[in-house]
Amino acid sequence: MIRKIFLTVLAALLLAGCTSSDEVINIYSGRHYEAAEDLFREFTRQTGIQVNLVKADTDQLIKRLDLEGAGSPADLLITVDAGRLITAKSLDLLQAFQSELVNEVVPPSYRDTDGTWTGLTVRARVIVYHKDRVGPADLSTYEALAGPEWRGRVLVRSSQNHYNQTLMASMVAALGPEAAESWVRGLVENMARSPQGNDRDQVKALAAGTGDVAIVNTYYMGLLLNSPNAEERGVAQKTGILFPNQNDRGTHVNISGIGLTRHAPNSNNAIRLIEFMLSNTSQKILSEANCEYPVSVRVPWPEQLLEWGAFRADTLRLSELQPHLQEAMLSLTGPAGSETCFSDEVWSHILRNLLPAYVLNTIWLMLGVALLTFLMGVSTAWLVSMYRFPGRRVFEWALILPIAIPGYINGFAWAGMLDYTSPLYAWLRSNLGIDTGPYNLPRQHLLLPPPRQTRTGNP
Ligand SMILES: [Fe+2]
Numbered sequence: 001m002i003r004k005i006f007l008t009v010l011a012a013l014l015l016a017g018c019t020s021s022d023e024v025i026n027i028y029s030g031r032h033y034e035a036a037e038d039l040f041r042e043f044t045r046q047t048g049i050q051v052n053l054v055k056a057d058t059d060q061l062i063k064r065l066d067l068e069g070a071g072s073p074a075d076l077l078i079t080v081d082a083g084r085l086i087t088a089k090s091l092d093l094l095q096a097f098q099s100e101l102v103n104e105v106v107p108p109s110y111r112d113t114d115g116t117w118t119g120l121t122v123r124a125r126v127i128v129y130h131k132d133r134v135g136p137a138d139l140s141t142y143e144a145l146a147g148p149e150w151r152g153r154v155l156v157r158s159s160q161n162h163y164n165q166t167l168m169a170s171m172v173a174a175l176g177p178e179a180a181e182s183w184v185r186g187l188v189e190n191m192a193r194s195p196q197g198n199d200r201d202q203v204k205a206l207a208a209g210t211g212d213v214a215i216v217n218t219y220y221m222g223l224l225l226n227s228p229n230a231e232e233r234g235v236a237q238k239t240g241i242l243f244p245n246q247n248d249r250g251t252h253v254n255i256s257g258i259g260l261t262r263h264a265p266n267s268n269n270a271i272r273l274i275e276f277m278l279s280n281t282s283q284k285i286l287s288e289a290n291c292e293y294p295v296s297v298r299v300p301w302p303e304q305l306l307e308w309g310a311f312r313a314d315t316l317r318l319s320e321l322q323p324h325l326q327e328a329m330l331s332l333t334g335p336a337g338s339e340t341c342f343s344d345e346v347w348s349h350i351l352r353n354l355l356p357a358y359v360l361n362t363i364w365l366m367l368g369v370a371l372l373t374f375l376m377g378v379s380t381a382w383l384v385s386m387y388r389f390p391g392r393r394v395f396e397w398a399l400i401l402p403i404a405i406p407g408y409i410n411g412f413a414w415a416g417m418l419d420y421t422s423p424l425y426a427w428l429r430s431n432l433g434i435d436t437g438p439y440n441l442p443r444q445h446l447l448l449p450p451p452r453q454t455r456t457g458n459p
Pocket residue numbers: 080217458459
């Protein structure tokens with residue numbers, strides 16, 4: 001009987017190996033928007049290449065890529081910020097790729113000098129002001145926001161945020177480390193409150209009168225202006241946008257971008273997907289869905305962005321921020337920026353997005369464990385006490401043994417053994433050609449919930 005079950009399971013595994021297509025792409029993504037996922041589905045429809053998507057925080061994904069090393073199943077890394085792609089590249093987690101389309105449609109500022117990553121969409125980090133209390137003539141540069149006239153009036157999210165870290169790197173590049181650090185010091189002194197919430201929350205606080213100016217990415221303003229919620233539209237209408245530094249280096253712009261991983265097992269498919277995302281149709285969909293500037297020079301801007309008008313963008317190539325990112329982080333986490341490293345943002349994110357799902361998962365897990373324990377425990381106890389059969393004495397003791405292993409150790413051991421990068425799966429892949437994709441494994445459903453989207457959009 002046991003032999004029969006074993007053979008059936010083995011056959012099922014082999015069948016899964018035969019039916020699972022070789023044509024796959026595995027994406028690690030820190031960008032969580034519906035529009036991109038619709039495009040991945042369209043890509044699969046057009047090419048037959050299956051897209052496996054793992055969504056998580058970008059820093060966690062980079063850490064994961066690093067730990068997985070050459071065994072990583074990931075082909076592509078998507079981030080909402082150039083800084084994290086630069087970091088991934090400097091950790092040797094990305095590789096260069098050749099694409100005529102990328103060179104043709106993506107301006108040099110928005111792609112890596114060595115060709116390991118390219119932008120997908122572009123966003124400007126602008127100054128948003130309350131129309132009743134501030135006029136555009138009062139504003140000029142990021143630097144000016146550190147001046148004494150802005151004491152207690154500036155709203156900005158935490159310095160732990162990627163957008164602020166990359167903005168800071170651009171300030172270091174433009175002003176030098178000392179001047180950039182004293183700018184941060186001035187900005188912290190001028191804050192209307194301790195940093196909390198995301199960019200959208202800064203605009204809401206601005207409308208509510210907590211401050212007079214905020215540093216915000218353009219698409220948050222676009223999303224507020226086009227929100228189905230009348231209150232949010234009202235918030236956006238009370239505020240105006242100013243593109244800073246128009247008379248010198250230009251406004252700081254950032255990208256959401258995509259990079260080819262160092263050990264991509266499906267690099268040809270991955271490059272096809274990158275080019276698909278840069279096609280005119282995809283660029284139009286991506287930029288319109290999130291009020292971002294298309295990275296492709298061939299695609300016109302969405303209407304909302306045309307209304308805000310053309311502006312001078314900082315021409316320094318984003319990839320050239322690499323030597324300044326480290327200094328930027330030091331300034332932001334050092335004495336000057338320490339007040340901006342406020343943990344409210346993290347806690348409110350956890351409370352809003354993660355905790356409810358985790359509590360619910362835990363309850364389901366407890367119910368499942370209780371039910372299974374009851375069924376297995378009662379039935380085996382009944383068998384052992386009511387019947388005489390060979391090995392009964394052994395079972396009498398053996399059935400108690402699992403109690404000696406703490407549940408979490410058991411869980412971690414199984415998770416480790418059944419991980420995609422475990423020796424077991426590596427052996428199945430290389431010897432039997434069985435590849436279920438990294439996140440369709442039995443362990444995901446038995447022991448760990450599958451990686452989940454923590455919210456719609458990025459924090
Ligand atoms: Fe964002």
